[in-house]
Amino acid sequence: MSPFLIAPSILAADFARLGEDTDRVIKAGADMIHFDVMDHHYVPNLTFGSMVCKALREYGITAPIDTHLMTTPVDDLIINFAKAGSTYISIHPEATHHVDRSLELIHSCGCRAGIVLNPATPVEWLTYTIDKVDMILVMSVNPGFGGQKLIPSTFAKIKAIREIIDSSGRDIRLEVDGGITEDNIGSLAKAGADTFVSGSAVFHSKDCVATINKMRMEIDKAIKSL
Numbered sequence: 325m326s327p328f329l330i331a332p333s334i335l336a337a338d339f340a341r342l343g344e345d346t347d348r349v350i351k352a353g354a355d356m357i358h359f360d361v362m363d364h365h366y367v368p369n370l371t372f373g374s375m376v377c378k379a380l381r382e383y384g385i386t387a388p389i390d391t392h393l394m395t396t397p398v399d400d401l402i403i404n405f406a407k408a409g410s411t412y413i414s415i416h417p418e419a420t421h422h423v424d425r426s427l428e429l430i431h432s433c434g435c436r437a438g439i440v441l442n443p444a445t446p447v448e449w450l451t452y453t454i455d456k457v458d459m460i461l462v463m464s465v466n467p468g469f470g471g472q473k474l475i476p477s478t479f480a481k482i483k484a485i486r487e488i489i490d491s492s493g494r495d496i497r498l499e500v501d502g503g504i505t506e507d508n509i510g511s512l513a514k515a516g517a518d519t520f521v522s523g524s525a526v527f528h529s530k531d532c533v534a535t536i537n538k539m540r541m542e543i544d545k546a547i548k549s550l
């Protein structure tokens with residue numbers, strides 16, 4: 325996999341033409357599709373379930389699908405989303421009673437496991453989970469809605485987690501999610517993120533190819549300046 329991945333969130337897609345709109349951002353250069361599952365219980369919004377993930381696979385979407393479960397509980401949905409074709413499945417530790425068991429379940433279903441830290445969730449959650457995760461997803465907004473502004477404390481948190489990942493010696497992606505634009509993606513890469521979820525900025529762009537290219541240029545520029 326390339327060192328930096330752009331993962332548009334279909335939360336900002338045209339739901340009436342979901343297959344076509346998802347294909348459009350992949351063809352425009354996106355690496356992975358971010359799939360925001362909300363249950364109107366863990367978060368105050370309701371989106372889509374595993375049937376929609378399966379439908380995207382059947383439509384012909386072959387890019388990795390990065391499923392972000394904002395639901396409680398999570399275990400049944402892990403099984404359903406794995407069967408539906410997810411590549412990564414990420415869970416919020418507050419949303420399951422047995423975090424270790426849920427992470428193991430993701431692996432036993434053949435998917436890569438992610439842990440998601442909300443803006444106020446401490447990095448200490450990683451102490452006993454780092455050996456079982458393939459991705460750490462840092463929420464740069466409170467989960468539940470697209471189109472919010474990035475919370476500035478995200479930068480310090482990404483830096484801290486980058487150090488934790490590097491000293492673990494493990495191959496773990498550091499993903500950031502919420503409020504990401506062409507203007508802040510470079511600083512996020514500089515802080516240590518390597519995977520970028522962007523909903524509104526990509527799907528609502530008048531020129532999606534130009535937006536994704538600009539995002540990649542900003543990442544390159546920021547990394548070269550290190």
Ligand code: DX5
Pocket residue numbers: 333335336358360392465466467468469470471472501502503504521522523524525
């Ligand atoms: C928020 C979601 C995000 C978010 C991204 O709960 O996890 O994926 O919607 O969308 P934008 O880029 O619009 O903030």
Ligand code: ZN
Pocket residue numbers: 333358359360392501521
């Ligand atoms: Zn998300």
